[in-house]
Amino acid sequence: MTREVIDVAESTKTYTEQIEFWHWGELFALSNLVDSARHYCLELILKGKSKLECNKELQAKFNVNKRWASSIYTEVQGIVSNIDENRANHIKVLEYQMKSIKSDIRKREKQIKDFAKQEKKEKSSRSKKGFSAIKIKIKKACCLGAKERQTTQLQDAKLGLHQKKRRLNLLENQLKHLTTKAPNYVLPDANGFMLVGSKDESYGNQSAQFDYVESTDKFVLSIRTPYALESRLGGQYIRIDGLNFKHGKHELIESISPRCYKVKTKNETVKWEVGYSAVTLRFSWKNNCWYVAATTDINLPEITSDYLSGYVGIDLNADSVGWAVCDAQGNLLEFGDYKIDLHSKTSNQREAILSDAATFIALKAKHYNFPIASEKLEFSGKKAQLREKGKKYARMLSSFAYSQWNEVAVAACQKHGIYHKKVNPAYSSQIGMMKFMSMYGMNSSSSAAFVIARRGRRFSERLPNKHHLLPSKSAYTKGTKVKHVWSHWSKVARNVKGTPRHQYYTARPNRIRKVTLNGQLIHPVGKYGLLGNPIQLELFELGVIPGGNDAVSVAASRSGKKSG
Numbered sequence: 001m002t003r004e005v006i007d008v009a010e011s012t013k014t015y016t017e018q019i020e021f022w023h024w025g026e027l028f029a030l031s032n033l034v035d036s037a038r039h040y041c042l043e044l045i046l047k048g049k050s051k052l053e054c055n056k057e058l059q060a061k062f063n064v065n066k067r068w069a070s071s072i073y074t075e076v077q078g079i080v081s082n083i084d085e086n087r088a089n090h091i092k093v094l095e096y097q098m099k100s101i102k103s104d105i106r107k108r109e110k111q112i113k114d115f116a117k118q119e120k121k122e123k124s125s126r127s128k129k130g131f132s133a134i135k136i137k138i139k140k141a142c143c144l145g146a147k148e149r150q151t152t153q154l155q156d157a158k159l160g161l162h163q164k165k166r167r168l169n170l171l172e173n174q175l176k177h178l179t180t181k182a183p184n185y186v187l188p189d190a191n192g193f194m195l196v197g198s199k200d201e202s203y204g205n206q207s208a209q210f211d212y213v214e215s216t217d218k219f220v221l222s223i224r225t226p227y228a229l230e231s232r233l234g235g236q237y238i239r240i241d242g243l244n245f246k247h248g249k250h251e252l253i254e255s256i257s258p259r260c261y262k263v264k265t266k267n268e269t270v271k272w273e274v275g276y277s278a279v280t281l282r283f284s285w286k287n288n289c290w291y292v293a294a295t296t297d298i299n300l301p302e303i304t305s306d307y308l309s310g311y312v313g314i315d316l317n318a319d320s321v322g323w324a325v326c327d328a329q330g331n332l333l334e335f336g337d338y339k340i341d342l343h344s345k346t347s348n349q350r351e352a353i354l355s356d357a358a359t360f361i362a363l364k365a366k367h368y369n370f371p372i373a374s375e376k377l378e379f380s381g382k383k384a385q386l387r388e389k390g391k392k393y394a395r396m397l398s399s400f401a402y403s404q405w406n407e408v409a410v411a412a413c414q415k416h417g418i419y420h421k422k423v424n425p426a427y428s429s430q431i432g433m434m435k436f437m438s439m440y441g442m443n444s445s446s447s448a449a450f451v452i453a454r455r456g457r458r459f460s461e462r463l464p465n466k467h468h469l470l471p472s473k474s475a476y477t478k479g480t481k482v483k484h485v486w487s488h489w490s491k492v493a494r495n496v497k498g499t500p501r502h503q504y505y506t507a508r509p510n511r512i513r514k515v516t517l518n519g520q521l522i523h524p525v526g527k528y529g530l531l532g533n534p535i536q537l538e539l540f541e542l543g544v545i546p547g548g549n550d551a552v553s554v555a556a557s558r559s560g561k562k563s564g
Helices: 022-045 051-062 066-123 125-129 143-147 153-180 228-234 250-253 347-368 391-399 404-415 430-442 444-456 485-495
Strands: 010-018 194-195 207-213 218-224 237-243 261-265 270-273 279-284 289-299 311-316 321-324 332-339 371-376 420-423 519-526
Touching: 010 250, 022 066, 022 194, 022 228, 022 279, 022 289, 051 066, 051 371, 066 153, 066 194, 066 279, 153 420, 194 311, 207 250, 218 404, 218 519, 250 289, 311 347, 311 444, 332 347, 332 430, 332 444, 347 371, 347 404, 371 404, 371 444, 404 420, 420 444, 430 444
Parallel strands: 311 371, 371 420
Antiparallel strands: 010 289, 194 279, 207 218, 218 237, 261 270, 279 289, 311 321, 321 332, 332 519
16 A cells, blocks of 8 residues: 655654674675675666566575565665666766857857958958958957967967867767766675665564663664574574664654554545654674664654745855845845855865854744745756856856755754745846845845745736836736736846946935844844944945045944944
């Protein structure tokens, strides 16, 4: 019977413990048997055998029971699926890179052709009659760097084009190799094996049983011995005691305890059943010692954020995380900008920095009891094209750890019981700069976060009334063709492309900002847009020079120091 557990929010956690040395001989015997069975199972899977056929042949050849055979098949099938998925992703990245290089080759070829056309026009007599010259990027004169190499810009351009064609040929050969050759499936090291967990089995595992002894405050693990090793190991079970699991003890005790689940059966009826949490055990030999890693599902806190209230919007940038809070009517309550520095940081350092930012946003949402709305982005295609982009753009995009940010944000929301919603970020930056940045004295990041918060609350963003380029009264225009308001923002974005961001900012007077101790700018907005805060910043209209009695703008650094 197929079961689907409902109304239970869970997250997977892994806890590791060292095994005492007097059990090592038994574990080596199990790992040698499992390693031989894994290689044989891989051959069966590559031949197209089904799970039932593989289980039967494994039981007959290696003299193991059905549960051991099922665990071996599940592990090997997961490895095969993972390698196939990685191969497909590699092919996708190569296709992105080839697309980018072909585009760059076309640009370089056009520049060289324009140079040749310009040379031809200058030599002809018609060029003396006032014909306009073609705008080219390659010039006759050598640049300063080229004088040392005694080459011209044209020679450098031709050499660069040649190198791009060489790289394109290399990528084409790699793609051809990947698509024509069978992948190489590599199994794990021989000194290790896995026992797959199952909710339908007692104590959450197919071939082992966890038991907690309250008197010793320790765990006892009983592993069902395969038939082929019963005479050698002296019994039907291998008993491993003395397991402490200092980190995760209470979670494991809860996992191996029977609980009631509300499940949905095959015929869509709902009923209660008694079951366990699946506990998958992975044994591994590393650092001259055997370890056991227990992976189980733990219950997450109940989501307490109110769906019908406001939202906390997040806008991730390479150097900051903008955030803004809107109420149920879409009005701004508070906004800020959490500074992050990911440049030249290791993966662990990035994770720690992003975790602090995600926790800050989650606690802010918990304070208001609001859900969180963030952008739904995809950068795999752009990151595959970094070689053809500039150094500044490549450095920015490489530091833009969106996938890592998404993981820590989801974890922070789960930990604090906050609902996390992904929205389409289309034109959020343009809308924020043109509508809200000047109105509330926000920067581009927090204004985009405010747009995302309103979009999570399902508010539409029409063009401002003062914008005479494409006035819009509602989300959809009336006429022969029905167009969404995003089509208007698309036209506006094309018209203002390349405009510096500071030109969008028309400051409003009497805006007050609050600077916290850790240097994060927080901007509460009251009934009249004014709140009593420690530091008051008065903003002026563009072109107005403040006098001696006017307020002075104050900037806050990460260290909390103020500078005028």
